[in-house]
Amino acid sequence: MVDGSDSNLGGAYKDMERAINELSEAVNLVTLRTVDIIAELVRDMSDDVEFIVSKVTVIDERTHATHSNTNIIMKQGDEIAAKQDVALTKVDELLQVNREFRDLVTRTLQEQTEGFDRAAERQKEQHAQKRSKTTDPADKKRDALNQIKAYFSGRSWDLSAVTKEAKIQRNELDSTHVHGTGDWLAEDDAYSAWFEEKSSVLWLRGTAGIGKSYLALNAVSQLEARRKEDGSKTLATFFFREEIHHLATWDGALCYLAYQLAEQDSKYAEQLAIEVSNDESEDSMWKRLFADRLSKKSECNVCLVLDGVDEMSSEQQEEATKCIRQVVDESLNIQILVTSRTTMAGLTSLSVRTVDITTQKMANDISHVIKAGLKSLARLRKFRKPVKSVILKKLRSKADGMRYVEHMLRRLSYIGREKAVLKDLEKHLPDSLDALYALMLSECQRDRTVEQYMALKKLFAWLAYSKRALTLGEASELVAMTASEDVFEIEDELIGRSARILELARTDEHEDDEADDRVDDSAEEDSYGDSNHDMKDNGASPLTFQERSLREYFRAVDVDQQGLRTAPSAAHLVIFEMCANILFTGATRPNVNNVPDLKNYAASYFVKHLAEIDVDKASNEEVERVVQKLQKIFQNHNNVARVLEYNTYTRYSDMEGEDDSTGPMWLHKVKQWVDRALLLDEATRSEDVQGWAKDFTVLNALIPLAKGHVENWFREFYGPANAQCFAFAHDALALSGVDVPVGKGTVLKVADYFPDIEKTAGAMRGISAQMGLWSIPRTEILQYTNKGLEMLEPGKSALRFYLNRSLSIAHFRLNETEKSVELLDVALAALPENWRDDPDLRTQTEGAYIEKGRYLKLLNRPDEALQAYRESETVYPDKKLNGYTLFDMSGVYDEDRDPTGTKLLKLMQSWSDIDMTTFLDFTFEYDDMYAIARLEHVAGNAGEEGKDFVLGWYERYMASLARSSNSLVLAKAALATLYRSVLGDEAQGLKLLREIMKMNLADYEFSVTVEERFSDSRSELADMLHTEFRSTSDPTKKTALLTEIKNLPIGSSTALEKSQWMLYSNISPIIAMCQYTMGPGVEYQATMQGTFNNCLEGLSDSVGWNDSPSLRLLAKILSLVGGLERDALIAISLQLSWLTGANKSDMEDEDDEGNKDGEANDALSGLTEQAQALELEEGDAQPEEVTTGGAERDEANSTSIASMGPKHAYENTISRPNDKKAEGANTTVGSRRDEENTTSIASMGPKHAYDNSIPCTTDTAKGLKAEDKKSEKATATAPAQRNDENTTSIASMGPSHAYENTTSIASMGPYHAYENTNPRATEKKPEEATTRAGAEQKEQNTTSIASRGPIHVFETKISSTTVEDGKVRESNTILIEEATVDKSSSPGNNHDSTEEPAEPPVKEYALPFVEDEDLEDDGPVCCDGPCGSEWETYTEPIHLCVICTNADLCTPCLAIRRAPVKEGEEEPNFCGRNHRYLKAPIKGWRGVKDGMMRIESDDGSVVETAFTEWLAGLKNERWPKAWERFWIDHSAARDIGF
Secondary structure, three states, rough: OOOOOHHHHHEEEEEEEEHHHHHHHHHHHOOOOOOHHHHHHOOOOOOOOOHHHHHHHHHHHHHHHHHHHHHHHHHHOHHHHHHHHHHHHHHHHHHHHHHHHHHHHHHHHHHHHOOHHHHHHHHHHHHHHHOOOOOHHHHHHHHHHHHHHHHHHOOEEEEHHHHHHHHHHHHHHHOOOOOOHHHHHHHOOHHHHHHHOOEEEEEOOOOOOHHHHHHHHHHHHHHHHHHHHOOOOOEEEEEOOOHHHHHHOHHHHHHHHHHHHHHHOOOHHHHHHHHHHOOOOOOOOHHHHHHHHOOOOOOOOEEEEEEOHHHHHHHHHHHHHHHHHHHHHOOOOOEEEEEOOOOOOOOOOOEEEEEOOOOOOOHHHHHHHHHHHHHHHHOOOHHHHHHHHHHHHHHHHOOOHHHHHHHHHHHHHHHOHHHHHHHHHHOOOOOOHHHHHHHHHHHHHHOOHHHHHHHHHEEEHHHHHHHOOHHHHHHHHHHHHHOOOOOOHHHHHHHHOOOOOOOOOOOOOOOOOHHOOOOOOHHHHHHHHHHHHHHHHOOOEEEOOOOOOOOOOOOOOOOOOOOOOOOOHHHHHHHHHHHHHHHOOOOOOOOOOOOHHHHHHHHHHHHHHHHHOOOOOOHHHHHHHHHHHHHHHHOOOOOOOHHHHHHHOOOHHOOOOOOOOOEHHHHHHHHHHHHHHHOOOOOOHHHHHHHHHHOOOOOOOOOHHHHHHHHHHHOOOOOOHHHHHHHHHHHHHOOOOOOOOOOOOHHHHHHHHOOOOOOOOOOHHHHHHHHHHOOOOOOHHHHHHHHHHOOOOOOOOHHHHHHHHHHHHHHHHOOHHHHHHHHHHHHHHHHOOOOOHHHHHHHHHHHHHHHHHHHHHOOOOOHHHHHHHHHHOOOOOOOOOOOOHHHHHHHHHOOOOOOHHHHHHHHHHOOOOHHHHHHHHHHHHOOOHHHHHHHHHHHOOHHHHHHHHHHHHHEEEEEEEOOOOHHHHHHHHHHHHHHHHHOOOOOHHHHHHHHHHHHOOHOOOHHHHHHHHHHHHHHHHHHHHHHHHHHOOHHHHHHHHHHHHOOOOOOOHHHHHHHHOOOOOOOHHHHHHHHHOOOOOHHHHHHHHHHHHHHHEEEHHOOOOOHHHHHHHHHHHHHOOOOOOOHHHHHHHHHEHHHHHHHHHHHOHHHHHHHHHHHHHHHHHHOOOOOOOOOOOOOOOOOOOOOOOOEEEEEEEEEEEEEEEOOOOOOEEEEEOOOOOOOOOOOOOOOOOEEEEEEEEEEEOOOOOOOOEOOOOOOOOOOOOOOOOOOOOOOOOOOOOOOEEEEEEEEEEEOOOOEOOOOEEOOOOOOOOOOOOOOOOOOOOOOOOOOOOOOOOOOOOOOOOEEEEOEEEEEEOOOOOOOEOOEOOOOOEEEEEEEEEEOOOOOOOOOOOOOOOOOOOOOOOOOOOOOOOEOOOOOOEEOOOOOOEEEEEOOOEEEEEEOOOOOOOHHHHHHHHOOOOOOOOOOOOOOOOOOOOEEOOOEEEEEEEOOEEEEOOOOOOOOEEHHHHHHHHHHHHHHHHHHHHHOOOOOOOOOOOO
């Protein structure tokens, strides 16, 4: 693209200029610091082409300033030789930066030609960031593929286009493949050894057309069959094709191969996603994608099949050979099968196994293909059997490969009659493929006129030697230069005499764009679609030879000069001369047909063809011709400079070869031609040519062109073209040794270099425009603009318009918007009467009106702004407004200016159907959240009229789209949200979501946005189905709903099987909760275990970007298992942390290292929070009562935890003392504290009953520690006698059981009623400083809560009294994490009922600022409530909903969600009623640093635990024990009525 080979970019120049003006003219000039040029360009690349193109000159400035300095240094002699070397090194470095930068700029410009606008891209990026952290972890696997695909699609070879071409190529090969061919390959010793993995590389080599691709396809079939059987190796294939650009590059092939591997191997995909995110890497694609990923120590084993590697350029073949050599030398975990011709020297030097493909080995295959053709070709299959036998025998005797057979069969089928076929076989049967080509050309040449012959010969020369494929339009223009239309018509040749030689290749453009997708259902849509279809038939299709071997036949060195072929040097001479003639006559604007013409090709490649003409072997006459052309070019004949400015982005310094200290290599090539001409007789050339040749030097050669560029710069008013003129002028002067300084002096030096050029008002305009790109005060720049205005004669003029518009933009940059509007009015008033006749001026006028509308909108003058937009429509009355302008216009009436939406409704109603369709196209092409919100605003606030209008347009729009349109997915998703969130129509929303799930994304063009919307819709549907599941008491309906949830589709690109995907999805906890209710327990555990394993895999791999979603999912799963509540809180607290310092990839499986795990758990126990219970196995000895220092303390702590599987019950009772540590207190003999705290927790699966009692003493506000406190040197602190009693019971039951517990909290399964009363004794705060001995304080607290279903984690209050220094301090209310159970499906407690259940109270605690923690940078967590808050660190608690697939709430939004809904109020439309939450962070959280989790204890100390230790302890000890408790056998029988 840097060298101008991108035909779409060059040919669409005019369209690009208009698009840029429409979308971003308001940001013409951006003031940048010099040191930030490249970084700021990347950020603002969509602002303006003038800005972007001119940025190139900045790098040119640096490069050529240094370059010029180098020339000066070199002239100063030997004493500064060392400095010269340094300068030369700098030149090389800067030139490299220059080229890379230009490549970036060119790609940026291409993106703009394709319609990307700045605002939409920013919105998409913001939306992606908003999703990134809270996305479904299973979709993170898919997102890895999307990230890889997006990265690869940003390259010049564009993965989407490569994939499209590769699939078409593979389909064509499959369609022509004949069953039974290539079977002999499996018996070949070399192939067998390679197939059995005894060698890493196998080379299949043979002559052109012999059938190498047939054999490669046969090998692929065998490898695919093996992979299906054992999954041993991932397989990737690539079939190179020289005539198809996207299939002829090594890097493009590597990226497509890597993507194929990533689709099959999720680990490789994740590693690759990390690698491509490092866009600054300078390593080769091979190293990044393969060598570093697939070393001999890696777990991945891959097989690559590369067919036709010799169809790449020689340089790329050499690169491929180096990569293949590395596979052999370093024993990489890669097997490669490569096919090529025997002439590929690079492979010959490798010591690899080879299979030589000969005619003898292919004999049976050739027979199979001939027989298949005789059966399949329409005319041949009607032949009699004896005739078919003759054909078989004749062809088999002469065929030297498959291509010979294919051509001959088509030839005979074209003849069509048995007798004629037999006669042709006798008289014209070629002996080889080359002989067949010769026959085809002789038949094509026969009976041509001289004019036709010359036109055809030149056309074939261009097609054989062109640097890029010519389009049909360019070929037609080429033929017209040598023959009139009535003599030779290229379209006739394609279907006539050249039909067997030439073909129209597939275009790079996607054929399934929105225009083609639309269904014609109105006259206006017909005209809209027709215009797009017309563009498809505008000559943009590449014209090529039918096959590579035919092109090579034309490029032979020894050719018959009387035939249609041309020798290489002579062909390049023909092309160069025609390019020069095009430059001399092409000083006009680019063509208006939106396709490149030959001016683009001539401007980009004339130097390259000159370089390939052999100057030493050229005749004297040829030398004279070449030098005459060169003299005209370098003397700027007919303003050649203008043709270059308008038709190529390839500057002089990049036209051909490398630069050295004396100038570009191509100028030295020109010097050779000049020197050769000076040796010839002067009488053969004109005085002008002779004078130019004598004065020619490499340094002065470009001065006349530089002058032409400066003159064009001063004459050119249009911004982007003005910048191009300056860039070429600067480049030419720098290469001519002119010392052009870096800074504002650059512009002035170029402007003043030719003093004979008058400084007109246009010159002032050009100078100010280019100076605006430097760090120069805008007031100084404005002086030149104002000076230009002063120089103008009174009256209207285009230049007055341009200058005033530039002033307007400048004042807008100075935040003087009112002044900007005034100046735009002045500019518009200065338009000349004939302004509509100037295409550029007309486009600029439209842009000025649009700018005015934007400025007025910012000034809060909506009616005037709308009028300005309306006036912009009058500039092109027959042209529809673009989507961005319509979107901009709709922003005039936002919710603040139009709270009822009626004004916005009227505006949209005033649009034509085409306008509304264009607006919706824009909306869903970019998935623009603001545009969608405006539609929702009208539907939700503008009454029935607004609702009907929006819904009607949604339906009409979706009906107009093809079934495979990406916009159809996005529109349905937006409409589903509209129905649910805005209109409150759950049924319609559910219907649409189900329709989306039936869409097969494999049928759609790749789009990250579509993938995301599909995922969002799937999660939304899962939430709705889960809500319905929890609301119904019908077991049959529950079963059906669970089945539907489990069968929700994956989407498209994912490296996971569906079963594995579901177990790594946010839908997995929903399935588990439903299975817990429905049973059997083994399925519940299988889902939980699979999800747990996948989360651990995501947290144990070498990648970090999947940690946050893995932790969030893990937290939910842990919250559903009894006894792991604290681990759940730690997991969710880690969601914002960067865990790279944990060295996760080094974490070993410690299943058999119980001691290690025990140590990890001991370390973890130091982090325990209030009321952390010690869990002992049944039969463990009860801890003894402890008395310290004579103090009498009688504490009983009884803990019972049970969790059950089907038909099991488990009861465990633990009593233990809890000592109280009194810091600095004396022990008073006889003092006595008697505390009793009874807690019962029960957790049950289906058909389970559970009872558990935990009597325990209440300690200080520090809470209970998991370890015994008898080692602490604490004493009882007062003779006061305290008697506390705290009894808590939590129960959860499965179906078909009844359970009664009068102690605390109960939760039940379906068809049960349960009542639980919790008497909780806590201490009251004494009013005195001390408590008296024997004083007794009691408080009774009774709570009754009914709940059921799976366990969830929430926070609740527990009160305790602190006694320090002999004083009883204020009773503290603290937060602990307790287990409760979902209660949505209990009879009489319907999830959607209006009765408000008791909600667990929320107690806030301070979140200290953590200064040194390691935070993840993968985007924020966002509140899904109305506030939309975002967190990248814990500035306030975040509540993750356990019931929803993916919902987070801040504390205020949680309060809104939990608040009772009063009569007449609407139910909040986020999260759900009676949901349960995980509150992050855990109390005392101090973040993660270098892989160490830090949690503050109650005594103020911070305990650090390695993340890997916590994870290992969870995996190897706590998780298995939790399931042991779940499954321990115990009868469900229990006492009732006691």
